[in-house]
Amino acid sequence: MDPLKALADAERRPYWLDSPFRPDPAPRLAGDTTADLVVVGGGFSGLWTALMAKERDPSIDVVLLEGRRIGWAATGRNGGFCMATLTHGLANGLERWPEELDRLERMGVANLDEIERTLWRYRIDCSFERTGELHVATEPWQLDGLSEHQELIDELGLDYVPLDRDQVRAQVDSPTYLGGLWERSGCAMVDPARLAWGLRDACLRLGVRVHERSPVRSLRDDGTTITLRTPYGTAAARQVALGTGVFPPLLRRLRHFVVPVYDYVLMTEPLTPAQLAAVGWSNRQGVGDSGNQFHYYRLTDDNRVLWGGYDAVYYNGGLVRQEYDQRDATFVKLAEHFYATFPQLANVRFSHRWGGVIDTCSRFSAFYGRAHGGRLVYAAGFTGMGVGATRFGANVMLDLLSGERTERTELRMVKEKPIPFPPEPVRSGVIQVTRWSIARADRSQGRRNLWLRALDRMGLGFDS
Numbered sequence: 094m095d096p097l098k099a100l101a102d103a104e105r106r107p108y109w110l111d112s113p114f115r116p117d118p119a120p121r122l123a124g125d126t127t128a129d130l131v132v133v134g135g136g137f138s139g140l141w142t143a144l145m146a147k148e149r150d151p152s153i154d155v156v157l158l159e160g161r162r163i164g165w166a167a168t169g170r171n172g173g174f175c176m177a178t179l180t181h182g183l184a185n186g187l188e189r190w191p192e193e194l195d196r197l198e199r200m201g202v203a204n205l206d207e208i209e210r211t212l213w214r215y216r217i218d219c220s221f222e223r224t225g226e227l228h229v230a231t232e233p234w235q236l237d238g239l240s241e242h243q244e245l246i247d248e249l250g251l252d253y254v255p256l257d258r259d260q261v262r263a264q265v266d267s268p269t270y271l272g273g274l275w276e277r278s279g280c281a282m283v284d285p286a287r288l289a290w291g292l293r294d295a296c297l298r299l300g301v302r303v304h305e306r307s308p309v310r311s312l313r314d315d316g317t318t319i320t321l322r323t324p325y326g327t328a329a330a331r332q333v334a335l336g337t338g339v340f341p342p343l344l345r346r347l348r349h350f351v352v353p354v355y356d357y358v359l360m361t362e363p364l365t366p367a368q369l370a371a372v373g374w375s376n377r378q379g380v381g382d383s384g385n386q387f388h389y390y391r392l393t394d395d396n397r398v399l400w401g402g403y404d405a406v407y408y409n410g411g412l413v414r415q416e417y418d419q420r421d422a423t424f425v426k427l428a429e430h431f432y433a434t435f436p437q438l439a440n441v442r443f444s445h446r447w448g449g450v451i452d453t454c455s456r457f458s459a460f461y462g463r464a465h466g467g468r469l470v471y472a473a474g475f476t477g478m479g480v481g482a483t484r485f486g487a488n489v490m491l492d493l494l495s496g497e498r499t500e501r502t503e504l505r506m507v508k509e510k511p512i513p514f515p516p517e518p519v520r521s522g523v524i525q526v527t528r529w530s531i532a533r534a535d536r537s538q539g540r541r542n543l544w545l546r547a548l549d550r551m552g553l554g555f556d557s
């Protein structure tokens with residue numbers, strides 16, 4: 094179908110948030126209050142932090158402040174791939190923390206298992222399906238990338254199954270596939286908005302005081318108490334945790350480490366049984382292709398296809414703006430790629446199109462820290478893989494607040510910070526050259542130019 098025609102009636106809002114399950118907003122913070130812990134941010138980072146703070150010690154008084162609505166940002170607009178990896182994939186982990194990779198992989202699987210158990214414990218229905226992820230190669234050079242780490246996979250005992258062309262097409266049938274790797278248990282599909290709302294309900298049930306539409310404008314530390322000011326009230330606490338993603342940070346130093354990268358997504362109408370049968374997909378895995386600019390796609394519980402990725406856009410100046418949530422050129426490109434991948438679905442139209450902002454850091458996986466004498470902690474920089482890893486990040490924040498040394502706080506990954514981005518306007522220049530080089534590498538059998546090789550050597554990168 095002509096992509097423009099297929100997109101003509103697509104709503105310009107995130108499919109997941111366009112839902113009858115969306116709860117009414119919690120009340121604004123009005124007046125002055127005190128608490129033991131204030132969590133800022135009502136995305137996955139903040140929700141997990143508030144929930145687990147109460148699970149660790151039910152007697153503490155926890156307030157959660159969200160500037161807009163729970164889950165409205167990256168948390169409610171993502172692909173819903175809830176992954177075990179804490180390192181933005183095996184290759185990135187191997188490159189940066191080889192000596193602790195086995196521990197990181199084990200902790201990542203335990204984190205995903207715990208997410209699953211939490212859903213049972215609080216009866217959170219977010220269509221959780223632990224189907225795994227199918228990594229597919231669509232160019233010959235990508236096949237080498239998929240087989241590159243086989244020895245390490247065997248050594249770590251990971252549940253990955255290599256698939257040749259026919260085997261991968263027996264799973265999900267696209268004429269573009271040349272081979273694949275099925276990571277069987279390290280990834281689950283979720284409805285991310287329903288997960289966020291379920292965590293919100295669980296927080297409320299445990300006694301967390303949740304306030305939405307309560308943006309924190311400033312933070313004042315008098316030596317023992319940190320006071321957070323919102324438009325209609327203040328919250329003062331002994332301890333503060335920031336899960337504020339890529340938004341203008343309350344702690345200035347975070348500005349150097351995260352940049353906003355926009356990522357775009359389409360959702361189709363529900364497939365008919367005949368359309369689904371034409372693709373196969375009976376094991377319902379999430380799928381990711383293996384270019385530097387990659388697509389991710391998956392089925393929803395009513396058999397729509399979510400189709401996202403490829404263009405990772407940094408707008409010069411590095412601002413977060415509502416107008417950037419829509420990008421028609423990217424939607425058309427994504428639609429063309431969808432039909433090229435699945436010609437059997439040529440008659441399928443799109444019901445929704447949207448974008449969201451990713452908190453990208455130069456090492457692609459979250460970093461952590463303390464400030465104000467250890468009374469304030471933060472986690473940021475999940476770089477497009479935070480649906481599962483934010484729970485681990487929340488645990489790190491709570492460990493840091495407790496002052497205890499734990500297996501998590503002793504990780505080099507947790508102790509080290511990423512390399513900062515240069516300030517603007519150099520930042521924009523560096524990122525745009527990197528984006529151009531990445532696109533070029535995909536057109537040249539994966540060959541990385543001098544610029545990318547230099548960045549690789551410095552341990553610096555740009556990704557969504």
Ligand SMILES: Cc1cc2nc3c(=O)[nH]c(=O)nc-3n(C[C@H](O)[C@H](O)[C@H](O)COP(=O)(O)OP(=O)(O)OC[C@H]3O[C@@H](n4cnc5c(N)ncnc54)[C@H](O)[C@@H]3O)c2cc1C
Nearest residue numbers: 134136137138160168171172173174309338449478479480
């Ligand atoms: C299009 C897209 C697709 C993605 N796909 C995947 C995927 O499939 N799998 C995956 O693992 N990850 C994916 N991600 C990334 C994932 O969504 C994020 O890593 C994760 O949601 C980060 O959660 P967070 O709570 O840290 O940040 P956010 O969800 O951004 O939440 C931060 C919250 O803090 C609030 N806030 C900020 N400042 C203040 C303040 N001063 N006062 C009060 N509140 C404040 C904001 O309003 C916001 O609600 C994707 C992201 C996008 C955008």
